[in-house]
Amino acid sequence: MRSYIARRIGQGLLVLWLVSFAVFSLVRILPGDAVLMQLDAAAAPTPEMLARARQELGLDRPFMEQYRTWMSGVVRGDLGRSLITRRPVTQELVKRISLTSHLAVMSMVIALLIALPIGVLAAVRQDTAADYMGRLIAILGLSLPDFWLATVTITFLAIWFQWIPPIGFAPIWQDPGRNLSQLLIPALIIGARLAAVSMRMTRSSLLEVLRQDYIVTARAKGARERAVIVRHALKNAFIPVVTIIGQQFSVLLGGTVIVEFIFLQPGVGSLLLDAVMLRDYTLIQGAVLFFAVVIVAMNLLVDLSYSWLDPRIRYR
Amino acid sequence: MKTPRSRPIVPAVVTLVLALASGSTLAQEKAPRGESPDATSFAYAAPAFIKELDSRYPAQPPVPPAPRYGGVLHFPATVRTFDPTGGYRPELALVWDTLTEWEATWYFPDVQRTPVIRKTLATSWEMVNPSTWIFKLRQGVRFHNRPPVNGREMTAEDVKYSYELLRDKVQYATRAAVVKNIQVVDKYTVKFELTIPDPKFYLNVVDSLSPVIVPREAVEAPGGLAENPIGTGAFMLKEFVPGEGALLVRNPDYYLKDKDGRSLPYVDAVRLFFTKDPATDTALFRSKQVDLMRVATLDVLYALMKTVPDLQLYRVPSFGWGDYGVSMALDKPPFNDVRVRQALSMAINRDVVAEVINRGDASLYGPFPWGLAGYTKRADYSYANLGPNYQYNPKKAKELLAAAGYPSGFETELEWAEFQGWTFNEFVQLVARFWGDVGVRVKLRQLETATWVNKAGGSQPFTQAIAAFSPIGAGPSFMDWTYLRYHSSYPRTVNRAGINDPKLDDLLTTWRQDPGDKRPALQRAIWDHLRANVYRITTIVPPHYRISQAYVHGGGNPYCWFPGYCSYEAKTAWMTDKAPSRKFDKFAQ
Numbered sequence: 001m002r003s004y005i006a007r008r009i010g011q012g013l014l015v016l017w018l019v020s021f022a023v024f025s026l027v028r029i030l031p032g033d034a035v036l037m038q039l040d041a042a043a044a045p046t047p048e049m050l051a052r053a054r055q056e057l058g059l060d061r062p063f064m065e066q067y068r069t070w071m072s073g074v075v076r077g078d079l080g081r082s083l084i085t086r087r088p089v090t091q092e093l094v095k096r097i098s099l100t101s102h103l104a105v106m107s108m109v110i111a112l113l114i115a116l117p118i119g120v121l122a123a124v125r126q127d128t129a130a131d132y133m134g135r136l137i138a139i140l141g142l143s144l145p146d147f148w149l150a151t152v153t154i155t156f157l158a159i160w161f162q163w164i165p166p167i168g169f170a171p172i173w174q175d176p177g178r179n180l181s182q183l184l185i186p187a188l189i190i191g192a193r194l195a196a197v198s199m200r201m202t203r204s205s206l207l208e209v210l211r212q213d214y215i216v217t218a219r220a221k222g223a224r225e226r227a228v229i230v231r232h233a234l235k236n237a238f239i240p241v242v243t244i245i246g247q248q249f250s251v252l253l254g255g256t257v258i259v260e261f262i263f264l265q266p267g268v269g270s271l272l273l274d275a276v277m278l279r280d281y282t283l284i285q286g287a288v289l290f291f292a293v294v295i296v297a298m299n300l301l302v303d304l305s306y307s308w309l310d311p312r313i314r315y316r
Numbered sequence: 317m318k319t320p321r322s323r324p325i326v327p328a329v330v331t332l333v334l335a336l337a338s339g340s341t342l343a344q345e346k347a348p349r350g351e352s353p354d355a356t357s358f359a360y361a362a363p364a365f366i367k368e369l370d371s372r373y374p375a376q377p378p379v380p381p382a383p384r385y386g387g388v389l390h391f392p393a394t395v396r397t398f399d400p401t402g403g404y405r406p407e408l409a410l411v412w413d414t415l416t417e418w419e420a421t422w423y424f425p426d427v428q429r430t431p432v433i434r435k436t437l438a439t440s441w442e443m444v445n446p447s448t449w450i451f452k453l454r455q456g457v458r459f460h461n462r463p464p465v466n467g468r469e470m471t472a473e474d475v476k477y478s479y480e481l482l483r484d485k486v487q488y489a490t491r492a493a494v495v496k497n498i499q500v501v502d503k504y505t506v507k508f509e510l511t512i513p514d515p516k517f518y519l520n521v522v523d524s525l526s527p528v529i530v531p532r533e534a535v536e537a538p539g540g541l542a543e544n545p546i547g548t549g550a551f552m553l554k555e556f557v558p559g560e561g562a563l564l565v566r567n568p569d570y571y572l573k574d575k576d577g578r579s580l581p582y583v584d585a586v587r588l589f590f591t592k593d594p595a596t597d598t599a600l601f602r603s604k605q606v607d608l609m610r611v612a613t614l615d616v617l618y619a620l621m622k623t624v625p626d627l628q629l630y631r632v633p634s635f636g637w638g639d640y641g642v643s644m645a646l647d648k649p650p651f652n653d654v655r656v657r658q659a660l661s662m663a664i665n666r667d668v669v670a671e672v673i674n675r676g677d678a679s680l681y682g683p684f685p686w687g688l689a690g691y692t693k694r695a696d697y698s699y700a701n702l703g704p705n706y707q708y709n710p711k712k713a714k715e716l717l718a719a720a721g722y723p724s725g726f727e728t729e730l731e732w733a734e735f736q737g738w739t740f741n742e743f744v745q746l747v748a749r750f751w752g753d754v755g756v757r758v759k760l761r762q763l764e765t766a767t768w769v770n771k772a773g774g775s776q777p778f779t780q781a782i783a784a785f786s787p788i789g790a791g792p793s794f795m796d797w798t799y800l801r802y803h804s805s806y807p808r809t810v811n812r813a814g815i816n817d818p819k820l821d822d823l824l825t826t827w828r829q830d831p832g833d834k835r836p837a838l839q840r841a842i843w844d845h846l847r848a849n850v851y852r853i854t855t856i857v858p859p860h861y862r863i864s865q866a867y868v869h870g871g872g873n874p875y876c877w878f879p880g881y882c883s884y885e886a887k888t889a890w891m892t893d894k895a896p897s898r899k900f901d902k903f904a905q
Contacts, residue, residue, distance in 0.1 A: 031767040036775045047807055049484060050775070084396045085558050086542055092558065151595045158602035159623050167561070167589060167605065168904030262593050266560040274559045274592075277766050278396065 008303065012296040019292040020074065020285065024067050027281050033059055034083035037278045057083050059281075070285065079286035084278050089286035093268060097290070099169040099183075100267035103190065103256050106183055108245070111191035111198060111252075119202025119241075124229060126207060134199060141196025146255045149189045150262040157185070167264045186263045190255040194248045201244045206237040239309050246302030250295045362675035365618055369677075373629040381869075383574070383582045387891030388898035389868070391608040392597050393588040398556045399542040400528050401485060401535070410564055410586060410886060411460075412528035412547035413437050415451060415475070415521040433522060436572065437470065437529055437548065446513030446831065451475075451521070453504040457571050460546045464533045467569065470548050472500040474529050479508075481535065482527035491526035515832050519793045550581045550887035555903040562588045563903040574888065582890035585900035594737040601627075604896060607868045608889075611861040612737030614675045626866040631859050633694050636685040636797070637788045639857035640673060640743045642730070643772070643813050644781045646851060650726055651781070657850040658705050659716035663754045664747060665708040666699075670856045672742050678856040681786070682706065683846035684797045690840045705850050713754045725755025732760065732783040733768030743855075744783045774812035786854060787812050794839055799824050802846070815851050867895040 035053040054060050058069075073080055079089035122134035157164050165185050170178040209215065210233055218228045257269035264270075268287055275283035306313045393407045400408055409417065419432035440452045453472060461467035476498045483492035494517070497509040510517060520526055534544040545553040550572070551564035564586045572580045589606060591597050598616065600606040602623055611617045621627060642660075644651035651657060670678040679694065686697035699707050717725060728751075732744040748758035761779075763771065770776045772784030787801045800806055803824045804816040823845060827838040869890055 031764075031776055032770040036770045036773075037766055047809070050809070052484070082558075084402070086397070086399075086402060086540075087558070151593070154599040155595055158599035162603050164599050164603045164605070170904070262596055264560065264589060264591060264596060266557060271559055277592075279766065 005300075005304070008300050012300065015296055016289065016292055020071065020289055021067070023285050023288045024070065024281075025063075027276075027279070027284050028063065030276075030279060032279055034279045034281065035059070059083075070282070074289070079289070080282035082275075082283045083280045084275075084283070089282050092271060092283065093286055093290055096266055096268045096271050098171060099265055100253075100256055100260070100269060102169075102172060102179070103183055103187055103260070103265070103267060104249075104252060106187035107191035107252055107255070108194065108249070110187050111194035112245075114191070114195040115198035116202055119199040120206060120229065120234070122199070122203040123206035123210065124225075131203075134203065138196040138199045141192045141199075144192065146189055146193065147258045147262070149192060150186070150259045153185060153189060154262055165263055169266055182265070186259045186265060190252055190259050193255065194245070194252050197244055197248050198241055201241050202237065205240045206233060209233045209237045212236075235309055239306060242302055242305055242309065246299055249298045250291075253291055253294065362614065362618075362677070365614070366675070366677050369629065369631055373631055383578070383869070383890035384892060385582050385584075385890070387583045387895045388585045388587055388900045389583045389608070389886055389889055389891065390587045390589065390600075390606045390898075391886075392591040392600065392606055393562075394590055394592075395556075395562060395588065396558070397542060398545045398553050398562065399540065400482065400530060401541055404488065404525060406523075407588060408528065409523075409549065410551045411545055411549040411553050412530060413549050414523060414526050414528055415453075416518070418522055433518075434572075437475075438521070441518050443515065443517070444507075446515045446517075447510045449508045449510070449517050450501065451506050451508070453506070454571065455504055457548050458569050459531050459534075459548055460552045460567060461569060462544075462546055462552070464537050464544065465531045465546045468531065468533075470529060470531075471503050472506045474531060475506045476500050477532050478529045479527050481530070488525060488527050491520045494520065513829065514795065516793060516795060519795075551586055554585075554900075557903050559590060561590050561903055563900060564588070565900060570887075572887070581887040583886065586886045587898070587900070587903065601863070601865075604865060607891070607895075608862065608864045611863055613673075613739060613858070614677045614861075616737065617861050617863070620863065624865075628864045628866060628868070630862040630864075633679050633859050634857045635687065636681065636786065636857060638738070638860070639681040639786050639854055640669065640738075640740070640783070641681070641786050641852055641854040642747060642781050642783050643778070643852050645778065646813055646815060650720065650722060650728075653720045654849055655716040655720040656722065657853070659713040659720070659754065660751060660756065661705045661850045661853045662707065662709045662713040662716070663756070664750045664853065664855060666706065666855050667708070668750075669743065669746055672746055673739050673856065674858040678858045680706065681854045681857040683843060683852070683854065684786075684794075684801075685792075687792055688794050688797055688839055689843040690836050703847050705847060706854075710750075710754050717754060717756075722755070725757060727757045727759065729759045729761050729780045730783060731763050731768065731771065731778050731781070733763045733765045735765055735768065740783050747783065772812075774808035774810070774814075777808075786852060794827070794835075798839075798842060799828060802842075802851070813851050817845075817849065817851075820845055820849075865895075867892045 033054065034057060035050055051060070058066065061069075070080055077090065079093070081088055082092060085092070118134040118137065122131040125131050154164055165182050166178065167182075169182060172179040206229075210229075215228060215233055218232050219225075223232075253269070256267055257273050259265070260267040260270035261273050268290055272284065272287035272291075274280070275287060393405075395405045395407050396402075398408065398411065400412055413436045415436065415438040416433050417436050419434040435454070437454055437457060438451045439454050442450045444450060453470070453475065457470040458467045459465045459470060479492060479495055479498050482488050483495055494510045494512055494514060495508055496511045499507040499509075501507050508517070514520070529548060530541060531546055534541055534546040537544045545556070548571070550567055550570045552567050553562065554565045555563040566581055566584050570580055574580055589600065591600065594612065594616070597606070597609055598620060601609055601620065611620065617629070621629075644657065644660075646652055666680060667676075670676050680697055680699065680702060682689070682697065682702050686694055689697070691697055691701070704712070717723065730744055730747060732740045734740065744760050748760055751758050767776070768782070768784070771778040771782055788797070800810050801812065802815050802817075802820055803811060804818075804821050808814050820842070823838060823842050827835060827842065830838060869892065
């Protein structure tokens with residue numbers, strides 16, 4: 001088990017290094033740079049002025065030299081300074097991680113609270129009205145892109161209630177009421193897709209398990225239907241659901257980018273989008289690395305959870 | 317009064333979930349009531365709506381009653397850093413002053429012909445000769461009372477320091493780069509020596525694209541101005557949250573008074589929201605979380621007036637900012653042939669463009685603003701005066717193309733992007749259709765917005781043609797709007813179209829060297845030359861719409877329609893007792 005975890009951490013570090021190099025290269029392929037993006041439409045600099053500004057930001061140095069400098073900082077925990085605000089990237093990320101974590105966790109909880117009961121209900125009442133309704137909701141959740149859902153939601157909230165989620169962020173342990181009013185609706189939007197995917201997977205996985213011999217045996221022994229579902233079927237049915245949750249977590253994090261942007265929530269997602277638009281290379285690199293670390297860690301946790309769900313699974 | 321915060325979240329969530337669960341059809345049915353009115357019905361309703369706007373919201377609105385102190389003003393903004401050395405934004409004028417600024421009065425069109433300059437840090441100026449200017453400074457102006465400056469008096473040394481610090485920064489290039497040398501004559505007098513003679517140099521120091529005055533102690537303190545945002549402005553920065561917003565509080569020692577001798581500003585604080593999405597802006601306005609904003613199109617204005625019927629509107633024709641046009645690669649075929657450019661301009665029906673882009677609520681636009689071309693009325697900027705190159709004539713366009721060697725037309729690429737609610741999507745489709753009618757086959761290529769901004773600004777080359785705004789200038793400065801933009805001696809970042817026309821250069825140089833007597837005639841000659849050569853295909857420019865909540869008064873207009881930049885007169889705005897009660901101890905309420 002320990003050697004498996006060590007090996008997986010090693011693989012994760014390799015992935016992170018590849019991500020760091022890819023993002024460092026890709027942002028520099030994008031047209032424009034931080035100097036150009038800071039110009040107002042009315043500004044009219046000469047090429048010499050632009051060159052001087054690039055020199056101040058270190059953008060005139062060779063690619064590999066810039067990468068080496070940045071990576072040597074990363075391994076020491078220093079992600080560099082934002083090219084726009086000149087503030088340390090680590091500081092900017094730390095301030096915003098709390099909101100994005102709240103949003104991601106809340107989205108996941110909401111998604112599972114919706115998905116699991118409906119998925120189970122749809123499976124045990126296969127081909128009934130409840131099943132059809134569950135499948136319809138799942139298809140809706142899959143079909144509605146989160147950017148569209150967020151735009152429509154904010155517009156109709158403003159028209160119907162003259163209210164939108166308050167701007168800013170209050171941690172749940174400081175002001176639970178305000179935290180919910182700020183994050184509940186964005187979390188619902190982000191969680192919609194995960195809910196739909198998990199619901200469908202729960203239904204199909206449970207249907208498959210319910211056809212297994214041991215379920216027939218449990219029923220033949222006279223176990224009540226609730227006990228058959230809860231004790232014997234659900235745990236085994238959850239293995240593919242957990243896998244899909246792990247896979248969808250990266251999509252969920254992607255959803256935070258656009259939803260934070262539209263609802264003016266100060267998270268890592270909106271920070272990343274801002275940074276991309278302003279070509280703030282160091283900030284993009286830092287934010288992408290943060291997302292990569294979270295996704296790698298999430299996948300490791302998902303893999304480790306298999307042995308808890310099914311004791312027959314052993315790691316070598 | 318119930319504040320937005322106290323609105324129940326549960327009914328909102330339940331209703332939304334029910335609405336969304338019932339499918340997207342519901343959203344489509346409801347949409348015409350709100351954000352996007354039904355295109356067909358509104359197209360018919362638009363003329364009556366425009367007439368209603370003309371009568372209900374005159375360009376010069378009624379004079380508001382006496383101001384009331386207090387309140388926290390909210391408006392959307394885009395500020396990346398509160399540091400004038402790190403990037404320019406008009407909102408920086410809340411904290412830092414320039415030597416003078418535009419008096420953002422309501423009066424149109426007088427202000428576009430005869431701008432009113434508010435004497436802020438400078439009280440008078442004198443031209444010794446066109447290359448030497450002397451400015452007298454206001455006495456008793458103090459920087460914000462915060463360490464390390466601690467309310468010290470602003471003097472001529474600060475002006476010299478600030479200009480030397482900022483003149484080479486890219487964002488101040490058009491205003492300050494002509495300053496060769498600055499001398500401190502005495503504590504309250506500075507002398508500017510210029511690299512080129514400029515009899516209108518005083519216009520270069522007016523707005524916040526010219527260097528703001530900063531204290532040396534704050535710049536040299538750890539973290540510089542970003543950590544020590546100290547100026548002489550009406551507001552002091554209390555909190556800046558990058559990507560989210562900022563909170564600024566009233567400067568109790570601000571030196572300017574209103575016409576009745578009352579201290580400015582009237583409001584206790586200003587809260588800026590750094591919004592990025594037009595849907596977010598309108599939702600914030602509807603939910604009364606912002607008090608002022610600009611609206612890009614008549615459609616959005618119509619939708620907002622349906623849901624916020626008591627909003628106040630200021631609607632005024634644009635001087636030139638925000639037009640819809642096409643820049644071409646003038647240095648290569650086929651656009652290096654004047655007949656091709658004329659043909660492409662004639663192929664566009666500008667009336668249809670105005671209808672499609674903004675339901676007809678738009679004015680014609682030519683090479684540069686009407687006030688600089690010597691016209692006394694906006695209405696004189698007409699088809700008749702713009703000439704045949706701006707009149708829809710597909711038959712003549714085809715003849716010109718054939719004469720230029722393109723009887724079967726040619727293929728070209730037109731680049732464009734979405735930008736802050738502007739409707740370039742519709743515009744490029746119209747252009748493609750009109751050009752297609754004369755045989756020019758257009759391939760539309762959508763760019764990411766940031767790339768488009770750079771290409772339209774001349775920082776990166778575009779392939780063949782790009783749909784974009786025209787370059788803009790400061791106030792009625794012909795130097796900014798025209799001289800810099802068309803003279804071949806300037807790089808593409810200034811002369812964006814890369815125009816290299818010896819005759820035009822001669823005219824512009826003669827204009828620059830003239831002390832002033834012949835300038836109006838020369839400006840008209842340059843106008844004639846430009847409208848004949850169509851170096852840029854300009855079409856229409858919509859008016860500027862500024863809306864505010866019913867409880868916000870005064871504040872002048874957002875002066876973006878005049879000098880070209882958008883800011884709000886926060887220092888002269890005031891709010892009635894109907895305004896929502898807002899705290900201002902920190903940014904997030």
